[in-house]
Amino acid sequence: MLVEKIIKKNYDLTPLTTFKIGGRAEFFVLVKNQEELIESINWAKRNKLPLLLLAGGSNILITKKKIRGLVIKISGEKYSIKGNTISAWAGTGLSKLARIAIGLSLSGLEWALGIPGSLGGAVRGNAGAYGNDISQQVSEVVAYDAANDRLVKLNNQACGFSYRHSIFKQNKNLFIVSVKLKLSQGPIDEIKNSAKKNLVHRRRTLPGEPSAGCIFKNLEYNKLIKENRDLADGLELKGLFRGGKIGTGYLINQLGLKGKSRGGAKISEKHANFIVNIKKANSQDVISLINLIKKKAKNRYKINLTEEIEYFGG
Numbered sequence: 677m678l679v680e681k682i683i684k685k686n687y688d689l690t691p692l693t694t695f696k697i698g699g700r701a702e703f704f705v706l707v708k709n710q711e712e713l714i715e716s717i718n719w720a721k722r723n724k725l726p727l728l729l730l731a732g733g734s735n736i737l738i739t740k741k742k743i744r745g746l747v748i749k750i751s752g753e754k755y756s757i758k759g760n761t762i763s764a765w766a767g768t769g770l771s772k773l774a775r776i777a778i779g780l781s782l783s784g785l786e787w788a789l790g791i792p793g794s795l796g797g798a799v800r801g802n803a804g805a806y807g808n809d810i811s812q813q814v815s816e817v818v819a820y821d822a823a824n825d826r827l828v829k830l831n832n833q834a835c836g837f838s839y840r841h842s843i844f845k846q847n848k849n850l851f852i853v854s855v856k857l858k859l860s861q862g863p864i865d866e867i868k869n870s871a872k873k874n875l876v877h878r879r880r881t882l883p884g885e886p887s888a889g890c891i892f893k894n895l896e897y898n899k900l901i902k903e904n905r906d907l908a909d910g911l912e913l914k915g916l917f918r919g920g921k922i923g924t925g926y927l928i929n930q931l932g933l934k935g936k937s938r939g940g941a942k943i944s945e946k947h948a949n950f951i952v953n954i955k956k957a958n959s960q961d962v963i964s965l966i967n968l969i970k971k972k973a974k975n976r977y978k979i980n981l982t983e984e985i986e987y988f989g990g
């Protein structure tokens with residue numbers, strides 16, 4: 677592939693994000709495989725341009741009207757199955773892989789049905805739900821190390837997974853190319869029922885308007901007691917921690933912020949940790965709500981909330 681031939685200029689990214697809030701990329705390229713990805717990364721390097729990667733666009737807020745450099749959009753799907761292991765190209769949809777696994781009686785991704793992003797994006801942010809996360813299934817990641825111009829293989833431990841975190845967030849030179857997920861055989865009815873239960877719950881509790889999922893990370897008991905022991909213990913007494921975490925939406929709701937809006941953005945009435953784009957919102961509308969929530973949480977609870985979404989474009 678000659679990357680120059682498929683690069684577009686001044687490209688509108690709005691439709692490529694689930695928030696439907698965009699900006700224009702100075703240069704844009706859509707890649708469907710490892711070769712195209714590496715060639716595009718090297719093109720940006722050769723031209724000394726900043727480089728940004730976009731996949732499902734479901735965990736980002738684009739903050740700039742004009743994004744300098746090359747935005748690479750990972751798309752397309754490719755996977756193979758050998759025994760209990762699924763190997764897939766980073767651009768493959770996570771929910772699609774979950775559906776395939778479930779159909780084959782393979783357990784481990786029942787929680788992932790309905791999550792809108794790619795496999796690579798999920799591994800980078802260690803996506804999860806219902807007490808599970810992708811780190812429990814990852815056996816190997818192949819990544820392109822742009823600093824040393826080579827492919828590297830990382831086992832689960834080397835990925836440095838923790839709650840919504842991995843080494844790929846720390847090391848911006850590592851681009852996830854493909855992932856091996858190790859699943860386990862189980863009774864098909866149990867697997868299907870559990871996946872269905874999760875999906876029904878997801879549809880019932882999450883807003884349908886454009887969003888980027890949860891704005892803030894949930895609060896971990898072990899971290900919360902360091903900031904506000906009384907609050908942590910009070911919530912613990914009420915039995916509100918599950919797996920050591922409490923939904924930040926609960927606290928945002930307690931702050932009376934559900935339904936507050938700025939411009940075209942609103943704190944969802946259905947799930948207070950979601951900000952939804954109800955009427956052509958721009959990034960400033962969303963940021964102003966994020967700042968409002970952070971300020972109120974600091975004033976009332978003396979805690980600092982951390983974003984789960986990523987600011988894209990600087």
Ligand SMILES: Cc1cc2nc3c(=O)[nH]c(=O)nc-3n(C[C@H](O)[C@H](O)[C@H](O)COP(=O)(O)OP(=O)(O)OC[C@H]3O[C@@H](n4cnc5c(N)ncnc54)[C@H](O)[C@@H]3O)c2cc1C
Nearest residue numbers: 729731732733734735793794796797798803804805852889
């Ligand atoms: C309605 C809704 C529900 C959601 N529910 C959940 C949920 O239950 N649990 C959950 O964890 N998340 C959830 N999310 C958030 C989001 O879907 C996940 O975080 C998803 O895994 C992000 O993947 P993506 O492909 O969309 O990443 P993007 O948003 O495209 O990118 C996110 C970040 O990852 C980087 N990135 C993407 N691909 C790669 C790669 N191959 N190599 C290196 N870096 C890469 C990007 O550069 C960017 O910094 C939800 C979002 C929405 C809109």
